[in-house]
Amino acid sequence: MNSNSRRATLALALLAAAVLLLVTVAGTALHDAAMVTDFSRKNLPPSLTWLFGTDWMGRDMLARTLAGLSLSIRIGLLTAAVSAVLALVLGVAAAALGGWVDSVLSWVIDLFLGIPHILLMMLLSLAFGKGFVGVVAAVSLSHWPSLARLLRSEVLQLKNAPYIRVAEHLGVSRLAIARRHFLPHLLPQFLTALVLQFPHAILHEASITFLGFGLSSEQPAIGVILSESMSYLTTGRWWLALFPGLALVGVVVLFARLGDRVRALLDPASVHA
Amino acid sequence: MSLEGQNLTFFYPKKKHSPVLQGVDLTLEPGERLGLSGPSGRGKSTLCRLLAGYERPKSGQVLLDGAPLTVKRGRPNSVQLLWQNPELAVDPLLPLGRTLAEGGPVEERLLEALQIRPEWLRRYPAELSGGELQRFCIARALRPATRYLLCDESTAMLDLITQAQLWAFLLEEAERRNLGLLIVSHSDALLRRLCTRIQVL
Numbered sequence: 001m002n003s004n005s006r007r008a009t010l011a012l013a014l015l016a017a018a019v020l021l022l023v024t025v026a027g028t029a030l031h032d033a034a035m036v037t038d039f040s041r042k043n044l045p046p047s048l049t050w051l052f053g054t055d056w057m058g059r060d061m062l063a064r065t066l067a068g069l070s071l072s073i074r075i076g077l078l079t080a081a082v083s084a085v086l087a088l089v090l091g092v093a094a095a096a097l098g099g100w101v102d103s104v105l106s107w108v109i110d111l112f113l114g115i116p117h118i119l120l121m122m123l124l125s126l127a128f129g130k131g132f133v134g135v136v137a138a139v140s141l142s143h144w145p146s147l148a149r150l151l152r153s154e155v156l157q158l159k160n161a162p163y164i165r166v167a168e169h170l171g172v173s174r175l176a177i178a179r180r181h182f183l184p185h186l187l188p189q190f191l192t193a194l195v196l197q198f199p200h201a202i203l204h205e206a207s208i209t210f211l212g213f214g215l216s217s218e219q220p221a222i223g224v225i226l227s228e229s230m231s232y233l234t235t236g237r238w239w240l241a242l243f244p245g246l247a248l249v250g251v252v253v254l255f256a257r258l259g260d261r262v263r264a265l266l267d268p269a270s271v272h273a
Numbered sequence: 274m275s276l277e278g279q280n281l282t283f284f285y286p287k288k289k290h291s292p293v294l295q296g297v298d299l300t301l302e303p304g305e306r307l308g309l310s311g312p313s314g315r316g317k318s319t320l321c322r323l324l325a326g327y328e329r330p331k332s333g334q335v336l337l338d339g340a341p342l343t344v345k346r347g348r349p350n351s352v353q354l355l356w357q358n359p360e361l362a363v364d365p366l367l368p369l370g371r372t373l374a375e376g377g378p379v380e381e382r383l384l385e386a387l388q389i390r391p392e393w394l395r396r397y398p399a400e401l402s403g404g405e406l407q408r409f410c411i412a413r414a415l416r417p418a419t420r421y422l423l424c425d426e427s428t429a430m431l432d433l434i435t436q437a438q439l440w441a442f443l444l445e446e447a448e449r450r451n452l453g454l455l456i457v458s459h460s461d462a463l464l465r466r467l468c469t470r471i472q473v474l
Contacts, residue, residue, distance in 0.1 A: 162361045163372075165327060170376040170416065171349035180375075184366045 006265065013261035016254045020073060023251065027070020033060060034067040034220045046239050053239035056232065061225075065244045068222040069251055071215075072202045075136060076255075079205070080197035082140035084147060088190060091151030095159065105148070112145040118211075121204055125213045135214045139201050147193045151186060158185055188266035196259035199252040206248060222248050276301040276324060276342075276352060276421045276453060280333035283319055293319045296333070299472060301421060301453045306444070308468035309457045315474045317457045318357065321425045324455070325354035349376065353414040355427040359406035363398045369409050370394030376416040383412045386442050404431045411439065415446060421453040429458070440467060 038058040046053040052061035094105035112120065124138035158164055158181065167177050208214040209223025217224050222244055229240035278299040284292040293316040301307050301324075309317055322328045324335055326344040335342040337352065344350050356362040363372045373379055373394065384391075387408040398406060407427060414422060424443070428436040444467065447454050458464050464471050 161364075162356055162358075163364045166354075166356070166362050166413075167375055168346070169325065169327070169344060169350045169353065170413070171347055171418075172375055173347045180367065180371070181364055184364075 009261050009264050013258055013265070016258040016261070020251065020254055020258070023066060024070045024073045027066040027068070027073075030063040031067045031070075031220070034063040036060070043237060045237075046243070052243040053237075055229075055237075055240055061240065061243060064220045064225055065222070065247050067220040068225055068244065069247055071220065072205055072222050072248070073198075073251065075132075075139070075205050076198045076202040079136055079139040079143065079201040080194055082136075083143035083201075084190065084194040084197055086140070087144035087147035087193070088151060088186075090144065091148035092155055092186075094148070095152045095155035102152075106152075109145040109149050109152075112142065113149075117142060117204070118207060121208050122211065122213045125208055130213060131216055132219075135205050135208060138208060138214075139204050142204075143197055143200060147190075147197075150189060150193070154186060154189060155182070158182060188263070191266060192259060192263040195262050196256065198255040198259070202248070202252055202255070274303055274338055275336075277336040277339075278320070278324055278330075278333065279336065281320065281323055281330045281335070282332040283316070283323060283328065283330050292331070294323070294330075297474070299324070301455055303420060303453045304447070304451045305470065306447065306454045306456060306468045308464035308471040309455060309474060310459070310461060310464055310471060311474035313459075317474055318425050320474065321354055321423045321455065321457060324421075325352045325423055326350060327354065349416060349418040351418050351420045353416075353419045353422055355407075355410055355414055355422060355424045357426045357429070359403055359410045360398060362410050363406055365398050368395055368397060369401070369406075372398075373409055373413055376413050379412050379416075383415060386446075387412055388438070404435045407431065407439070411443070419452070421455070422447070423455040423457075425457045426459070436463075 036059065040058065041050070041054050042056055042058040044050050044054040050060060050062070052065055054060055055064070090105055090109075094102045120142045121138040124141055125134035128134040128137040161181075164177060164181055167181065172180070205214065206221070206223040206226065209221050210227040212227070214223055215221040217228070225244045226241060226248075229237070229244070232240050278297060281294050281297045281299075282292055283294045297316075297320060299307075299309075299320070309320070311317055319328070323330050324342075326335070326342050342352065363369065389405075389408050389412060393401060393405065393409075401409075411427075422443075428439055431439070440463075443454065446452065456464060456467055
């Protein structure tokens with residue numbers, strides 16, 4: 001990658017991050033506006049005043065959508081961070097400690113990966129009492145195994161790499177080897193996985209909320225909006241589902257793009273570009 | 274004062290009935306240049322790994338000055354192995370200057386003698402050729418604590434001129450510091466030219 005396309009990539013990544021930040025801030029500011037009901041303006045189709053239309057209680061759908069996305073993004077950040085850290089700790093522990101620790105952790109990873117994802121999250125959310133805590137626990141406890149497995153194999157491979165063995169024989173301390181050799185190899189994988197975890201987390205949060213195992217219905221969550229709008233679709237109120245759905249897809253695509261850019265920037269082959 | 278392998282036997286996991294090495298004896302004195310030859314698959318590289326402490330023999334022992342060889346964390350080993358593939362022996366994400374400094378500061382004289390150009394220090398391994406990387410590996414292995422250097426086919430993939438340059442340097446350096454050299458090669462002509470003694474595996 002030459003320096004020009006590196007700059008373009010960086011610009012795109014920053015732009016995506018800025019849009020996401022804007023949505024988060026706007027949604028938080030609009031949280032109260034999203035709750036306002038006004039029956040004099042109910043069921044209005046999209047117009048210049050009400051860009052996304054209004055629902056059966058006269059709530060502004062634009063405000064509700066932004067507030068919902070903002071909540072989704074915040075939950076996504078939290079759960080992606082928790083699950084990535086969990087994956088880092090468990091994956092590195094499995095590889096570094098080996099023996100029975102590795103066997104147990106590998107078994108747990110296989111167990112988690114073996115259960116259908118959505119089912120696992122529903123079970124976890126129920127076990128943690130649904131609501132905000134249930135969603136956060138379900139999403140963060142179900143997303144770590146694939147990254148943990150990746151980091152485990154990476155550490156195993158590094159441990160026996162000739163250059164690490166040479167460093168040991170040259171008398172380099174354990175800490176220096178970890179900092180100089182392990183960190184630069186693991187960090188790109190970790191950061192990329194962290195960013196790419198967001199879209200998954202957001203979609204899954206919306207899905208289990210949609211299915212009724214997540215956030216409670218008074219919260220302006222995208223999953224709640226979508227599942228409520230289902231009953232109004234047949235009466236022709238298409239805007240209730242379309243715009244929030246498109247906005248959700250847009251945010252997820254933005255995060256996925258951001259992850260791809262981060263990966264391109266951190267890719268080992270492009271380090272010296 | 275010697276590096277000694279006594280009755281060394283080694284097999285890889287689950288290959289107990291076809292050991293790579295069985296009952297091999299070898300002694301390397303300081304200042305000596307011992308050649309090791311033999312067909313592929315006889316365990317020449319494995320023997321080097323045992324002698325440098327990268328693997329432990331399944332039976333027999335490696336003695337350094339009469340005491341069992343141990344590799345301690347944070348302490349440089351006085352037996353250094355020069356790997357067959359230099360591109361695997363350097364971290365691909367580290368500029369070579371930092372790889373080189375891993376064994377402590379390197380004398381300017383070594384860099385000059387090995388014709389390592391200063392601008393190479395800022396480059397990454399993918400930007401240099403195998404021969405250039407091997408020069409870094411040699412400089413890195415020749416830290417002050419090193420007393421025995423095991424060269425496992427270290428110049429096999431280099432052109433003849435580079436080979437000749439590197440060996441001329443290594444012989445001179447070994448002479449100066451009274452290093453013991455173990456030279457593994459498939460080329461008998463090379464071993465006859467370089468070594469004071471040849472052992473066939």
